[in-house]
Amino acid sequence: MRHFDLSPLYRSTVGFDRLFSMMDQMANVENGTGGYPPYNIERTGENAYRITMAIAGFGESDLTIEVKENTLSIHGEKAAKEGEERGDVLYRGIAERSFDRRFQLADHVIVRGAALENGLLHVDLVREIPEALKPRTIEITTNTDEAKVIDQKAA
Template identity: 85%
Template sequence: MRHFDLSPLYRSTVGFDRLFSMMDQLANVDNGGSSYPPYNIERTGENAYRITMAVAGFGQKDLHIEVKENTLTIRGEKVAEEGKERGEVLYRGIAERSFERRFQLADHVEVRGAELENGLLHVDLVRQIPEALKPRTIEISTGGRTAKVIDQKAA
């Protein structure tokens, strides 16, 4: 297993301690954990991300997506279709077992939508930074100004 040293990233970023701690935990997990179904996480824009999960054999009614308290949960459970006859399976290479994947979302990350296409589930995420948290420019005044007196009462 590969080990990645994330300590240089700690020095150049502020406020991402939780993210790096989670990445350290994931890197240190033994291979006993389930890797089914496989997935990709990609950046599609400055504040946009996409999780793509391979869910071959699962239909729209078999998949459930839920967001609760900064946790995205994707569950798949194959619903047995009654009355549908299936032939004898000689080899089963397409896994149809139930799964549950959880993703920790950073603050202000919202799920924008999900799409099932060609056996791939795409979940689009956007980071929406509130106006109060965005950087703003502060005007610097010069020392040559005189202070304005708004309301001065006679003593």
């Protein structure tokens, strides 16, 4: 597949930066650079989500999880252990390469925690909408006395 350079469009447009960034990300996924490690995103409740990543061979000390400006970044890098002798590998099927996976979080989504279990990294997310932004019902009242007073003043 061909790669399209969108950088000239960045210079000639205002306000479409996010659109072009999303197109760049899609191109990276199609080219195969965005496929490791594999992951699932699941809904675990009405406002709860979980990202599960398959990261066999990585330990807690090899992982870094960071949230900054609605972007969740998960970085993994295997640290070379000194003095450890490894035999000649005849076939390498378990990937131990470094990775950097980013997820764009919606507004009011926060990370509750992360757990590493059986080679799977689970990151729990919750959407917490502030009270001021939640929909509320407004009670309708009819006060006929006030309406009469207003009519009398106007007349």
